[in-house]
Amino acid sequence: MIRVQAEDFDVGRELEKLSDGNHGVGGVCSFVGLVRDIAGDKTIKAMTLEHYPEMTEPALAKIEAEAHDRWPLEETLIIHRYGRLEPGDRIVLVAAASAHREAAFEACHFLIDWLKTQAPFWKLEETPDGGQWVDARSSDGRAAERWLADKPQDKPQDKPQDKPKGKPGAAE
Amino acid sequence: MIRVQAEDFDVGRELEKLSDGNHGVGGVCSFVGLVRDIAGDKTIKAMTLEHYPEMTEPALAKIEAEAHDRWPLEETLIIHRYGRLEPGDRIVLVAAASAHREAAFEACHFLIDWLKTQAPFWKLEETPDGGQWVDARSSDGRAAERWLADKPQDKPQDKPQDKPKGKPGAAE
Amino acid sequence: MKILYFAWLREKAGIAEEDVSPPETVTTVAELVEWMKSRGGGFAEAFADEGMVRVAVNQEHVRTDHPVAAGDEIAFFPPITGG
Amino acid sequence: MKILYFAWLREKAGIAEEDVSPPETVTTVAELVEWMKSRGGGFAEAFADEGMVRVAVNQEHVRTDHPVAAGDEIAFFPPITGG
Numbered sequence: 001m002i003r004v005q006a007e008d009f010d011v012g013r014e015l016e017k018l019s020d021g022n023h024g025v026g027g028v029c030s031f032v033g034l035v036r037d038i039a040g041d042k043t044i045k046a047m048t049l050e051h052y053p054e055m056t057e058p059a060l061a062k063i064e065a066e067a068h069d070r071w072p073l074e075e076t077l078i079i080h081r082y083g084r085l086e087p088g089d090r091i092v093l094v095a096a097a098s099a100h101r102e103a104a105f106e107a108c109h110f111l112i113d114w115l116k117t118q119a120p121f122w123k124l125e126e127t128p129d130g131g132q133w134v135d136a137r138s139s140d141g142r143a144a145e146r147w148l149a150d151k152p153q154d155k156p157q158d159k160p161q162d163k164p165k166g167k168p169g170a171a172e
Numbered sequence: 173m174i175r176v177q178a179e180d181f182d183v184g185r186e187l188e189k190l191s192d193g194n195h196g197v198g199g200v201c202s203f204v205g206l207v208r209d210i211a212g213d214k215t216i217k218a219m220t221l222e223h224y225p226e227m228t229e230p231a232l233a234k235i236e237a238e239a240h241d242r243w244p245l246e247e248t249l250i251i252h253r254y255g256r257l258e259p260g261d262r263i264v265l266v267a268a269a270s271a272h273r274e275a276a277f278e279a280c281h282f283l284i285d286w287l288k289t290q291a292p293f294w295k296l297e298e299t300p301d302g303g304q305w306v307d308a309r310s311s312d313g314r315a316a317e318r319w320l321a322d323k324p325q326d327k328p329q330d331k332p333q334d335k336p337k338g339k340p341g342a343a344e
Numbered sequence: 345m346k347i348l349y350f351a352w353l354r355e356k357a358g359i360a361e362e363d364v365s366p367p368e369t370v371t372t373v374a375e376l377v378e379w380m381k382s383r384g385g386g387f388a389e390a391f392a393d394e395g396m397v398r399v400a401v402n403q404e405h406v407r408t409d410h411p412v413a414a415g416d417e418i419a420f421f422p423p424i425t426g427g
Numbered sequence: 428m429k430i431l432y433f434a435w436l437r438e439k440a441g442i443a444e445e446d447v448s449p450p451e452t453v454t455t456v457a458e459l460v461e462w463m464k465s466r467g468g469g470f471a472e473a474f475a476d477e478g479m480v481r482v483a484v485n486q487e488h489v490r491t492d493h494p495v496a497a498g499d500e501i502a503f504f505p506p507i508t509g510g
Binding site for chain 1 (some may be wrong): 431433434435483486488500502504505506507508509510
């Protein structure tokens with residue numbers, strides 16, 4: 001499930017939908033990203049998230065499909081906000097529901113890492129020195145790249161029953 | 173924050189508390205464990221969670237303190253239910269709030285892995301063949317053990333600024 | 345000393361909690377377990393597969409060489425299956 | 428072709444969106460960027476540091492050797508900072 005919106009979201013209600021009526025779900029891992037009031041050594045009064053609407057939803061759909069190819073997931077969710085947000089405001093929610101907790105954790109981690117490098121959003125921070133566009137962090141690039149090493153050579157026809165090789169974590 | 177209770181909990185409200193009024197939190201990673209209706213090849217009608225009340229809270233407090241020793245966290249949460257639960261019911265919620273998403277993910281993962289081997293809970297499943305105590309899974313033991321390899325030799329006086337070595341993930 | 349049993353150990357022992365006074369020769373968890381087994385019946389059954397028995401002394405997980413003494417709270421239970 | 432600019436590329440170019448008709452010799456993203464720079468002013472400034480410019484053709488991330496043609500929607504933007 002994908003949503004791109006200016007409005008806030010209700011985390012509890014959104015997570016509940018991932019397992020609602022599906023008693024095969026054993027675990028739901030989620031990550032909520034929030035606006036901090038500090039970036040480096042600067043105070044942030046607010047930030048404005050710009051995006052490329054025609055591209056955003058297809059990009060998120062691709063990231064979500066990739067997660068389902070890699071792990072046995074029951075459901076996934078990506079909600080990303082745009083517009084002006086203040087410290088403490090929610091920016092993004094990603095979540096993965098699976099029968100198994102390792103798959104839920106890894107898929108959720110993958111979703112946020114890939115979203116940070118693949119989804120067309122840009123942040124403008126309001127600092128005491130005026131508006132500043134946030135620089136992409138090389139650490140985000142590395143975080144996304146580590147999933148490339150795990151990419152299956154041949155995509156299975158069905159959901160893979162084995163967890164991806166080379167990732168940490170024990171089988172459930 | 174630790175709670176052991178028979179009642180259900182409101183995931184959205186609980187997660188909100190982790191960052192409420194703290195604009196240094198950049199991300200909250202959480203995991204919700206749910207009762208599945210299948211275990212192996214057996215249908216589960218319900219399960220009853222027994223625990224050792226005098227030991228449970230100290231054990232959870234120790235797990236939480238260990239997470240704070242290992243990662244720079246703003247707040248953590250463990251809620252574990254006991255009593256009779258049916259498929260789809262929430263069993264456990266663990267969450268970690270940090271300035272940095274890698275710390276939030278790793279600490280949350282650590283909390284659930286350690287809880288599964290260190291917190292004194294036992295599950296009795298109601299199957300068509302009658303009540304069956306759930307066997308501990310060797311995979312849970314391995315999942316917990318992998319954190320031992322990362323254990324810092326000397327615990328830092330302050331919250332560590334470096335992420336633990338040997339774990340996956342790029343610096344934030 | 346106070347003994348607690350959980351999960352299937354409780355069911356096999358047929359009791360959740362009891363106060364016992366083992367002989368003075370019982371000074372470690374391992375010796376306590378041997379004495380428990382010698383009581384026969386449900387206790388012998390509960391401790392038949394010692395590899396499946398975990399123990400906490402005064403609410404702390406310990407190994408079988410851990411000392412036990414009068415006044416201790418000793419809990420026996422199977423491997424944990426929470427979460 | 429339709430050109431879109433985002434974030435600081437939009438600010439430097441001084442425009443969010445425009446329709447352009449580059450000469451027929453412009454067949455790839457790299458050639459389009461060269462032509463953009465030749466227009467001078469804000470465009471030259473926006474594309475001054477090409478290492479900081481990402482491009483999507485018809486909503487797909489592409490490299491600079493990707494072909495461009497009339498009717499394409501081409502977006503220029505800095506590295507992504509969402510999430």
